[in-house]
Amino acid sequence: MPATKAAAAASPKRRAAEIIDAAAAVFAEKSYHGTTTQDIAARLGIRQASLYYYVRSKEDALAQVCKLGVEGFLEFSEEIAGNGDSAAGRLAAIVRSHLAPIDVRPDYVKVFLTERQHLPKVRRKAISRTARAYEGVIEGVIRDGIRSGELAPATDPRLATLALLGMCNEATRWINTARGAGVEETARAFSRLLLDGLIRR
Amino acid sequence: MPATKAAAAASPKRRAAEIIDAAAAVFAEKSYHGTTTQDIAARLGIRQASLYYYVRSKEDALAQVCKLGVEGFLEFSEEIAGNGDSAAGRLAAIVRSHLAPIDVRPDYVKVFLTERQHLPKVRRKAISRTARAYEGVIEGVIRDGIRSGELAPATDPRLATLALLGMCNEATRWINTARGAGVEETARAFSRLLLDGLIRR
Amino acid sequence: MPATKAAAAASPKRRAAEIIDAAAAVFAEKSYHGTTTQDIAARLGIRQASLYYYVRSKEDALAQVCKLGVEGFLEFSEEIAGNGDSAAGRLAAIVRSHLAPIDVRPDYVKVFLTERQHLPKVRRKAISRTARAYEGVIEGVIRDGIRSGELAPATDPRLATLALLGMCNEATRWINTARGAGVEETARAFSRLLLDGLIRR
Amino acid sequence: MPATKAAAAASPKRRAAEIIDAAAAVFAEKSYHGTTTQDIAARLGIRQASLYYYVRSKEDALAQVCKLGVEGFLEFSEEIAGNGDSAAGRLAAIVRSHLAPIDVRPDYVKVFLTERQHLPKVRRKAISRTARAYEGVIEGVIRDGIRSGELAPATDPRLATLALLGMCNEATRWINTARGAGVEETARAFSRLLLDGLIRR
DNA sequence: GATGAATGAGCTTTCATTCAT
DNA sequence: GATGAATGAAAGCTCATTCAT
Structure with a gap:
């Protein structure tokens, strides 16, 4: 029974995929430069800094999505x-x-x-x-x-x-x-x- | 006798159109959020601040282009x-x-x-x-x-x-x-x- | 009679030298990595962002000082x-x-x-x-x-x-x-x- | 039979000394503020978080080295x-x-x-x-x-x-x-x- | 008309640290 | 003992915009 809120339903690899999923969604909606890393984090319910545990940079996220x-x-x-x-x-x-x-x-x-x-x-x-x-x-x-x-x-x-x-x-x-x-x-x-x-x- | 290079041959209205032209070109190349006002100014050979003589805001430029x-x-x-x-x-x-x-x-x-x-x-x-x-x-x-x-x-x-x-x-x-x-x-x-x-x- | 506070006594080139002077002083006191750009700005009585009008980057300031x-x-x-x-x-x-x-x-x-x-x-x-x-x-x-x-x-x-x-x-x-x-x-x-x-x- | 690579031959006290040794080496090379805890961990072949088992804080490491x-x-x-x-x-x-x-x-x-x-x-x-x-x-x-x-x-x-x-x-x-x-x-x-x-x- | 100087707001990224496991 | 995951805080830097000249 996981105690922390965010770590709820996420296998190690799955979580990384979720980050990229969120990035894809927000990039699609607001364009790359129109998106802030905060936008992506918000969609995942995590803090902005936490993104960087999974993704090297915003640009790297774009590369993965592409x-x-x-x-x-x-x-x-x-x-x-x-x-x-x-x-x-x-x-x-x-x-x-x-x-x-x-x-x-x-x-x-x-x-x-x-x-x-x-x-x-x-x-x-x-x-x-x-x-x-x-x-x-x-x-x-x-x-x-x-x-x-x-x-x-x-x-x-x-x-x-x-x-x-x-x-x-x-x-x-x-x-x-x-x-x-x-x-x-x-x-x-x-x-x-x-x-x-x-x-x- | 015009001293500045860029301001040379330009009627008041014509100059405004040139600004929008430059904005259109740069927006088309780099996207709206990927463009800085400096990019637009550079294409015109003028200073960033000078743009604001012709355009109310970056967003206003986008509106005009659209x-x-x-x-x-x-x-x-x-x-x-x-x-x-x-x-x-x-x-x-x-x-x-x-x-x-x-x-x-x-x-x-x-x-x-x-x-x-x-x-x-x-x-x-x-x-x-x-x-x-x-x-x-x-x-x-x-x-x-x-x-x-x-x-x-x-x-x-x-x-x-x-x-x-x-x-x-x-x-x-x-x-x-x-x-x-x-x-x-x-x-x-x-x-x-x-x-x-x-x-x- | 200059109206703005900061722009008081400063010729165009002199101001840039003052920035580097301040950087030298703070780097000397706190070391390069121990210094924040805010520290330098504070010593000059200007805002942090204003430093970047004169200096390309913190590292550039170090290079000039050296x-x-x-x-x-x-x-x-x-x-x-x-x-x-x-x-x-x-x-x-x-x-x-x-x-x-x-x-x-x-x-x-x-x-x-x-x-x-x-x-x-x-x-x-x-x-x-x-x-x-x-x-x-x-x-x-x-x-x-x-x-x-x-x-x-x-x-x-x-x-x-x-x-x-x-x-x-x-x-x-x-x-x-x-x-x-x-x-x-x-x-x-x-x-x-x-x-x-x-x-x- | 020790499983982990790094933890191999190390008495409890000896390990702590190794941490400080590594800190000293990296501080000497990159200066205190220029060193990240990651730098120290990397030199030891362990994870950043593991440092905190031996050292209260980065500053504490500096104090011990000094x-x-x-x-x-x-x-x-x-x-x-x-x-x-x-x-x-x-x-x-x-x-x-x-x-x-x-x-x-x-x-x-x-x-x-x-x-x-x-x-x-x-x-x-x-x-x-x-x-x-x-x-x-x-x-x-x-x-x-x-x-x-x-x-x-x-x-x-x-x-x-x-x-x-x-x-x-x-x-x-x-x-x-x-x-x-x-x-x-x-x-x-x-x-x-x-x-x-x-x-x- | 045009611009040098300045800045508020906000951005991406880093980092020391924590904590459940 | 050790670490994966997460985060608060802050850092350096960018940028659209303003304004006196």
Whole structure:
């Protein structure tokens, strides 16, 4: 029976994860520079100084959040890109898999997308490289589809990729809110839109 | 005979606009809370204290940037929505007109999109209402098109609107850069994508 | 008639020097790490934050104090070492010229002697090199005197140098206090001691 | 069979002495206020909190180090002063006995000399009294020598004492290092210097 | 118009210390 | 004996803002 209030329900590792969780939530809401370490501590019901038992610095917390926010994007996309499916099928799968982390850990993804710029150069560059690789994979699938005649030859693969990413990434702002919709629905609607367009046939 | 370097050729009003221009640029690059008034002053070649001759406060500068960043979106969209064109034509026009300010004043739009959350509640709510109205206009055009049989009946107008806005808004990150493309091209590619999709017919 | 309290008697450059003066005094009294920036501000009758208008950081203040604390040692010693005087005459002059800055700016010298270790490595090494050179000059004079037969052949020039420096440097602790004596007296007594010893002849 | 690495071979009392040893070493290197309890713990391979099993506080550690650092100075000096030897012989013995603790426990002596100022007033004053007494003993020997005609009548006993102490105390900075020399040598050189001076006879 | 000087408020971080285990 | 977890207090520093000039 734990006596202290704060140490209540927390395994050694779990507590550290909770700190990062809180950081992600507050960074997502107020932006990195708009967040004080006090904000994070308050959300956890601990004192500000106690954060530093688990986290080296505010910036380190951002780095951890961003790391978890980007994880999962690249790996699945490569897997999908390499399966033998049609280009359309693979693109639909990519949309679905891109929205998945946004569904599960929206704060982490949002922070990764909007706050990673505040990471120190070295880390930022490394992440940018990963992101660039991810875009490349999607672009490759589109090029494939054009070459094979499955996708419209007039398509600009680069801009199509940016469109796909743009609409999916902005979903961090509204997915699972009243203003928006759930992932399943969103994934279906976005795939259809991307592949078939709005025009009735 | 102007002695100071910076104060050289500047009408009273023009100078004030330059201050806001500089604020927009730095806010866009470093985020609102990541920007110091010193950053803005440095970009203008003046001293920190001199900013306050033109601007009431840092927050006031943000408000002005956001105001100019949102201007032009709503007016044109209503005009377009009300012209007698087909739904497809009107949507293409909306895409074009939405990208226009991004082309002309990317910093202002970017700041409006990402930093308006840091405005005090009253101002923020007012802007949100405008934004909501804007979304409503687009959604209306899509509903029109579905009703008239021009657009696919299975379309979710809300999600289609969010998709359109998402892909256009994210363009603030790359339009006119080497990584992206110019507006004309982008508008054409995005309209086609939205209306016809990627699949070859 | 100056209205503000603090800005009273202070030319632009003079004020900065006053800040460093205060820092030297407090560092000398409480040691570098034992001093808070608040201590320095209090001695000047200004607010802590105001220090940073003149000084980049506490460490920068230490660097400035040390720089002024070491200045004057080397230059004179080289001059003296090179004049055509006897070894005994030159050593007496070195003692006198070494005690001079201790008389004029005891705090600066004391801080240089005891706190320079807390400077960042680069600066510290540079200062150490200067100090080493200074010791070398004195040692050289002693070697000269031994070679010419003026000084006792059994003398260890290195240890004699360290003795000279030791007794002079410790004078920072008591010179011009009731516990000690004035410079003139001290210089005379130390020269005689060094050259003739305590034994009566 | 001891399980923990660090706690291996250590009697209860011996361990406490090791803690103070470590404190002395780190205080000597980084100064009292420049040392963190973590620094001391790290040098022992234990955790910060574990220090408090042996030491009441950081300040208490300083007090213990200073106590051991000053021990041995006074007792021997009184013994020497009281033996029937010549003034010169007694001064040489004092130099030797003053350098002895510097040789054996340089860190303790150095900390005593440079950090005792940070002890709370009561303790500091008590130590100062002891130090003053020590100086008095040396000064007495010199006065004796002058009175008896053994030492030069023009000698200022106070300044001669301060010279002796200055050169010996500064030896904490270099004794037994490559830059300096061993105790035996140093004691011999310093005695001769003090008594006979540098001039050849 | 512009700025040098100053500051209140607040920020991130450090640190000695405590205490239940 | 030793330590993981936590914290009160304070440190150095930044920053938006003011104001006399």
